[in-house]
Amino acid sequence: MNRLLNPLLKKINRTNKASISMRLRLFFFLMILVLTMAGGIIIILLVTGTFTAGITESRRLIKNELQHASNNISMQYGQLSLQAVSFSNDISQRINDKLKEQNLTFSQLSQHPKQLEQLLSDLFENTYYSLQKCKGSGAFVILDTTVNPSLVNANQSKVGLYLKNMEPNVISASNPTFTLLRGFSSIGRNNSINLHTQWSMEFDISNADYYIQPILAAKNNISLPLSKLYYWSIPQIIPGTSEDVMLCSVPILDSNHNIYGVCGFEVSAMLFKLLHMPDNSTYSRMFCMFSPYQNSRVEINHSLFAGGYSMRDFSKKDVTLIVKEHHTSFDDYNIKDSVYLGYHKPIQLYPDGSSFSEDIWITAILLPKEDIVNSITLINVVLACLLCMLVVMGIIISVIFSNKYLKPISQGIRAIKLGSEEDLPKTNVQEIDDLIYYLSDYKKELNRKIEQDKYQITKLENFINNTKTLTPAERSVFNHLINGLSAKEIADTMFLSINTIKTHNKRIFVKLEIASREELLLYISMLKEIGLELI
Amino acid sequence: MKKIFIVCVVIVILVPIITLTFTLIKMKEKEPITLTLWHNYGGQMKNTMDEMIEEFNGTIGKKEGVIINVTSISGSSTLHDKLTMAAKNDPGAPTLPDITTAYPKTALVLANKNLLVNLDEQFKEDELAKYIPRFIEEGRLNTDKLYVFPTAKSTEVLFVNTTIFDRFSKATGVKLEDLSTFEGIQNAASLYYDWTDRQTPDIANDGKTFYVPDSQFNLSLIGCEQLGTHLIKNNKIDYSSPDTKKVWEQLFLPAVKGNYAIFDGYASDLAKTGDIVCSTGSTAGVLFFSPKVTYPDNTSEEAKLTLLPYPTFEGGKKIAIQRGAGMCVIKSNKKKEKLAGIFLKWFTSPENNLRFVSSTGYLPVTEEAFGDIMLKQIDSISDENIKNLLFVSREMQINYDFLTAPLFDNVDVLQSNYEKQLRLTATESRKTYRNLLNTIGKEDALDQATRGIYDKFARESE
Numbered sequence: 001m002n003r004l005l006n007p008l009l010k011k012i013n014r015t016n017k018a019s020i021s022m023r024l025r026l027f028f029f030l031m032i033l034v035l036t037m038a039g040g041i042i043i044i045l046l047v048t049g050t051f052t053a054g055i056t057e058s059r060r061l062i063k064n065e066l067q068h069a070s071n072n073i074s075m076q077y078g079q080l081s082l083q084a085v086s087f088s089n090d091i092s093q094r095i096n097d098k099l100k101e102q103n104l105t106f107s108q109l110s111q112h113p114k115q116l117e118q119l120l121s122d123l124f125e126n127t128y129y130s131l132q133k134c135k136g137s138g139a140f141v142i143l144d145t146t147v148n149p150s151l152v153n154a155n156q157s158k159v160g161l162y163l164k165n166m167e168p169n170v171i172s173a174s175n176p177t178f179t180l181l182r183g184f185s186s187i188g189r190n191n192s193i194n195l196h197t198q199w200s201m202e203f204d205i206s207n208a209d210y211y212i213q214p215i216l217a218a219k220n221n222i223s224l225p226l227s228k229l230y231y232w233s234i235p236q237i238i239p240g241t242s243e244d245v246m247l248c249s250v251p252i253l254d255s256n257h258n259i260y261g262v263c264g265f266e267v268s269a270m271l272f273k274l275l276h277m278p279d280n281s282t283y284s285r286m287f288c289m290f291s292p293y294q295n296s297r298v299e300i301n302h303s304l305f306a307g308g309y310s311m312r313d314f315s316k317k318d319v320t321l322i323v324k325e326h327h328t329s330f331d332d333y334n335i336k337d338s339v340y341l342g343y344h345k346p347i348q349l350y351p352d353g354s355s356f357s358e359d360i361w362i363t364a365i366l367l368p369k370e371d372i373v374n375s376i377t378l379i380n381v382v383l384a385c386l387l388c389m390l391v392v393m394g395i396i397i398s399v400i401f402s403n404k405y406l407k408p409i410s411q412g413i414r415a416i417k418l419g420s421e422e423d424l425p426k427t428n429v430q431e432i433d434d435l436i437y438y439l440s441d442y443k444k445e446l447n448r449k450i451e452q453d454k455y456q457i458t459k460l461e462n463f464i465n466n467t468k469t470l471t472p473a474e475r476s477v478f479n480h481l482i483n484g485l486s487a488k489e490i491a492d493t494m495f496l497s498i499n500t501i502k503t504h505n506k507r508i509f510v511k512l513e514i515a516s517r518e519e520l521l522l523y524i525s526m527l528k529e530i531g532l533e534l535i
Numbered sequence: 536m537k538k539i540f541i542v543c544v545v546i547v548i549l550v551p552i553i554t555l556t557f558t559l560i561k562m563k564e565k566e567p568i569t570l571t572l573w574h575n576y577g578g579q580m581k582n583t584m585d586e587m588i589e590e591f592n593g594t595i596g597k598k599e600g601v602i603i604n605v606t607s608i609s610g611s612s613t614l615h616d617k618l619t620m621a622a623k624n625d626p627g628a629p630t631l632p633d634i635t636t637a638y639p640k641t642a643l644v645l646a647n648k649n650l651l652v653n654l655d656e657q658f659k660e661d662e663l664a665k666y667i668p669r670f671i672e673e674g675r676l677n678t679d680k681l682y683v684f685p686t687a688k689s690t691e692v693l694f695v696n697t698t699i700f701d702r703f704s705k706a707t708g709v710k711l712e713d714l715s716t717f718e719g720i721q722n723a724a725s726l727y728y729d730w731t732d733r734q735t736p737d738i739a740n741d742g743k744t745f746y747v748p749d750s751q752f753n754l755s756l757i758g759c760e761q762l763g764t765h766l767i768k769n770n771k772i773d774y775s776s777p778d779t780k781k782v783w784e785q786l787f788l789p790a791v792k793g794n795y796a797i798f799d800g801y802a803s804d805l806a807k808t809g810d811i812v813c814s815t816g817s818t819a820g821v822l823f824f825s826p827k828v829t830y831p832d833n834t835s836e837e838a839k840l841t842l843l844p845y846p847t848f849e850g851g852k853k854i855a856i857q858r859g860a861g862m863c864v865i866k867s868n869k870k871k872e873k874l875a876g877i878f879l880k881w882f883t884s885p886e887n888n889l890r891f892v893s894s895t896g897y898l899p900v901t902e903e904a905f906g907d908i909m910l911k912q913i914d915s916i917s918d919e920n921i922k923n924l925l926f927v928s929r930e931m932q933i934n935y936d937f938l939t940a941p942l943f944d945n946v947d948v949l950q951s952n953y954e955k956q957l958r959l960t961a962t963e964s965r966k967t968y969r970n971l972l973n974t975i976g977k978e979d980a981l982d983q984a985t986r987g988i989y990d991k992f993a994r995e996s997e
Contacts, residue, residue, distance in 0.1 A: 113831075113832060117831075146833065147832060147833040148833040148834065151833060151834065157833070159833075166577075166609060166610065166613060167607075167609060167613055167617065169629065177609070177613050184831065185804075185807070185808045186831070194800040194804055195800075195804040195807060195808075196578075197577065197578035197579070197803070197822075197823045198579070199804075199825075200829065201829045201833050202833055242577075242578060242579060242581045242582055243581065270605075270606075270607070270608060273606070274606060284567050284568065284569050284602065285567060285602065307604075308569035308602045308604040309569075309592075309602055374566075381554070385552070385554055388550075389552070
């Protein structure tokens with residue numbers, strides 16, 4: 001019996017060893033799907049620039065802020081320049097009128113301190129209202145004369161008027177916050193204006209570019225109108241004060257181009273900071289810088305800053321920022337061991353043809369490099385983690401799904417193996433259900449066939465055993481029979497009568513429990529099929 | 536096997552989540568929060584404040600993720616106006632900052648609008664114990680909550696320009712010690728007026744003013760206390776008190792005679808132009824006194840400043856005012872409030888407090904800084920005026936009692952009205968007095984110019 005089933009079992013085992021389980025196969029299939037999806041997502045993210053979106057977004061943000069800041073600065077400084085020119089015209093007119101009234105020439109004023117004080121008292125009103133109207137933090141008039149020419153350094157001391165608005169960004173008509181920084185104390189007291197804590201009577205113009213430059217320009221360019229003679233000083237702390245200011249000064253000229261002095265407006269570092277602070281909701285350390293620019297260098301101490309952070313280190317002087325421009329990414333701004341990223345844009349402070357049109361000023365929006373790097377790293381770490389989580393979730397789902405999906409199949413096969421055909425599981429997948437039922441039917445058929453084969457094998461075994469009961473004579477006849485000879489041919493071969501052969505045949509048939517010669521041949525054929533021969 | 540699989544799955548899920556969380560936290564920590572600050576440490580004090588804030592931003596601020604951004608530097612009265620405007624949401628008012636310096640009267644307005652953080656939440660008991668108790672008490676604004684944190688305090692002292700005083704002293708025999716009482720100052724002022732008047736014999740009655748108090752209200756308040764009464768009763772000025780009148784007259788009569796200046800501003804303004812010789816004012820004003828006096832012809836001379844303890848009324852107790860703005864934190868969110876607390880702790884640590892004090896003229900706020908540290912470091916202070924000031928302040932800490940200004944709703948209005956009315960009345964009476972001098976003698980002129988004025992003043996300033 002075993003001898004008969006072994007070949008079949010061997011065949012099945014061989015098949016099992018060579019194949020991968022369906023569950024694993026399904027898992028691998030799903031994994032390929034997951035990885036393909038993840039790969040696809042990565043490709044889409046790469047193609048759409050999502051990984052570099054942080055940089056792109058930051059660049060866009062900084063460029064927008066730069067545009068906004070440069071527009072505002074341009075407008076503020078442009079307006080102040082125009083107002084300073086108008087202020088100069090008014091002051092010039094007032095001085096002319098007053099000199100006529102006093103019957104004095106401008107050069108005689110230094111010999112008439114009372115008249116000089118009166119003149120400046122007269123200019124107070126213009127200065128006060130001009131300051132109120134403008135977007136500046138101070139207004140000044142410096143006349144090319146002094147109260148006391150006999151003093152030491154009198155040539156560096158100039159009389160004038162300097163009003164400072166301590167709160168230029170607060171609208172408070174009821175309580176003006178003007179103080180007198182320079183000028184006769186009597187002017188302040190007569191007009192209920194307190195002296196600034198750093199008040200001095202006169203201006204010290206030694207190294208005062210805001211005084212020297214416009215006057216030189218006026219002297220050297222007689223034909224130029226005032227609108228081309230105004231000058232913006234570099235941000236600086238005026239001697240005797242403590243705040244950085246930038247001054248727009250315009251020469252005060254009479255109709256004969258005689259120079260009375262300069263006048264103009266101030267933009268304090270605080271006002272600049274309050275007016276031009278960039279939106280730091282995304283980058284809290286983003287700041288705006290306004291500076292003179294020369295050979296890709298910016299002097300930090302000659303710059304104004306707006307924002308929650310400034311690169312200025314008060315303990316260090318004369319620090320230079322080196323600018324490296326890049327067309328494809330942020331510009332670099334290097335200062336010793338610190339790097340800032342951002343963009344800058346030139347601001348046109350002067351009209352074409354101005355004496356100072358060669359001065360280059362820039363507005364820059366900057367932030368520490370680490371802030372941008374951190375921000376981009378953050379976005380990419382988030383993306384990478386999300387992708388990782390997606391793949392992990394894919395693996396888990398694949399495992400669960402392949403298990404869940406193949407469970408009924410495994411159970412079905414197990415049931416089929418165990419023979420419990422009645423409780424076949426349903427996967428609700430038509431093909432798999434068909435396969436399970438097919439396998440079940442196949443097994444039934446196989447069993448039936450095996451039963452049938454078992455019966456036949458029993459019969460064959462009986463047949464073989466029965467052949468052993470044949471007498472030698474019957475065996476000879478039997479051998480001829482299985483060789484396909486007819487009774488007559490056997491009689492001729494054995495030299496026996498036909499009747500003797502027929503008698504042998506009858507006995508053989510009885511002993512072998514068969515009914516005919518055809519049945520005998522069938523048995524012989526069956527034995528041959530399974531490779532057995534009767535010896 | 537199944538357990539191992541589950542553990543692996545959990546690990547595989549947790550690793551990216553934990554990585555992500557840590558990265559986010561780390562990034563968040565690195566992203567600093569900006570706190571806006573308004574303060575009144577302008578002028579010569581600005582550099583010290585700038586340097587300290589820059590240092591904080593570069594050290595503790597960097598570590599804790601906070602940037603202090605100064606968005607306003609104003610005088611204390613302007614700051615008061617700005618803060619009250621902002622608190623009331625007046626048109627054109629700026630947005631309130633995260634931290635601001637404020638006097639108690641300003642803080643009271645903000646506290647009444649529930650805008651201030653109770654700083655008890657930011658400081659442990661033992662931390663608060665390091666500060667001088669009466670400074671902490673003042674910051675509680677008569678409540679159980681700490682609204683104004685003492686950062687730098689001050690008292691009032693007498694500032695004397697001894698360059699001018701020495702000349703005057705030589706001519707008249709008046710000594711610095713004579714200025715220890717208000718009566719002595721009054722007498723010296725009268726002599727000074729006459730002395731300066733005599734210097735221009737061709738112009739009559741053009742003597743110069745000698746003294747001005749920075750705050751007439753503070754002088755009246757402390758004067759009454761020195762005399763044993765209170766200027767304010769039931770949240771009103773007690774004009775019926777003879778001591779109130781005495782103190783008022785001590786201010787008013789010399790002003791009418793031209794001995795005291797009538798001025799709406801800081802005494803240091805007048806000192807710059809030599810229009811006064813001495814003044815009482817906050818120790819914090821020491822830096823505002825110019826080292827030179829400039830005259831109308833632009834000539835100038837060195838102005839040596841001497842500081843003396845706050846004068847007293849004859850027979851009165853040694854009492855001086857305790858003043859100085861502290862810092863308030865405006866309500867925002869817990870994170871910002873905590874960071875503001877960190878800044879206040881840093882700013883008032885004995886080392887930093889003394890550093891600030893030694894370059895500004897304020898007084899330290901911690902027991903430690905006020906004690907041995909100050910004594911040890913006082914000699915290293917380069918500014919002679921500040922050095923003198925700290926010596927005088929320390930002497931006053933030992934010999935004087937200190938009084939904080941009363942605090943109640945509209946105390947600022949009451950103070951402002953009192954001073955405004957005093958200046959107005961004194962100006963009018965001075966004008967009358969000067970006119971009367973053309974016809975009658977000084978005593979009669981003064982009597983006529985000031986008769987019934989106190990009652991008028993009391994009525995109109997209420």
